[in-house]
Amino acid sequence: MIPSSHALVSLKPARQAAIQAINMVESSRERGARLPAMPYVRTFLRVLTGSGRLNATVARQIPGLNWVPKNRHSNLKQVEEALEIMIATGGEACPLPLTPDVQAELFPEVMHTRTDRRLHRAKISTTRQLRREAREVDQQWRLRRNLLAQAELDLNFQSPETVCTWYTRWSDELDAGELTSAFWSWQTRFASLKELEWLRLSGEPLYVVMYEIPFIVRETPEHIRAAERWLVPNKLKHHRG
Structure with missing residues (x-):
């Protein structure tokens, strides 16, 4: 059974391509098929753009990437390697030079989950702080x-x-x-x-x-x-x- 987070129905092509890439690579691995180097990003790019290699034209089709030719801070190979890690981890990892913008486009549920977790942690922290303050006030009142x-x-x-x-x-x-x-x-x-x-x-x-x-x-x-x-x-x- 395919998890709901890997459902093939998606409003955004890049999001759908990432999910398909994960499913296709995992299915190939289960069959014992030989996988190429960086199978996730290769499959993702092929599903999204028809090309299994990342170049400047292909990079412009990846939402949130905002790739600029002659980028002094990173090259396309580094982007490719980072995309491999992101897709292989289902969006949990977002290594440089990728930004959270790419993560939000390809794996929005991870961003929402992290936001929910952060809000939940903040709520727990606030509750603990209020309880601690209430105990302190009660202790001061008793004293x-x-x-x-x-x-x-x-x-x-x-x-x-x-x-x-x-x-x-x-x-x-x-x-x-x-x-x-x-x-x-x-x-x-x-x-x-x-x-x-x-x-x-x-x-x-x-x-x-x-x-x-x-x-x-x-x-x-x-x-x-x-x-x-x-x-x-x-x-x-x-x-x-």
Whole structure:
């Protein structure tokens, strides 16, 4: 059975000649017939032009070749040898001095397949890159959440007298916006900080709030400050538990 890629129906004579040449050479080889030197290109040229040899006139009939007489970069023998390799490999190889233009004319399915493969590889590469970036984003998010959890845990052991130190330490690691919610939840434990409520309602940033706290602490009577210190959990007991 002839593969669909070797079907004899073709819109372009050169394409059809290349397919016929492959089929004829392979059939002769299977019969054990003696083959001439460069059988593929000889058969191809004979089917396409009636001549088994490449000359300037024949070269002009090969689409995509664009042969120019007195070409300084290559001669017709080199072209012939390159065509032999291309046709023998079914278009997979495209040695110099041939160009992809000749390959596209004689074996367009190879070009399409390579394009599909290239696009498929690019798609796979893009998918892998997106997955890698998604994993990195997820990892960063998890690390961020863990860091915020540590900051919130640390805040539980702070009093109004030490909360500014807490803010200074964690504001280098986290955005103030990430610390704000935890701070206002913590603030409700302490009666001395009740007057900060107006700053929360007015939407003041956390650094402004922190600026006010030392003044409030200084004006808070000692017995209230002492009582509020007792609201802070004992760290040693917490860790033992």
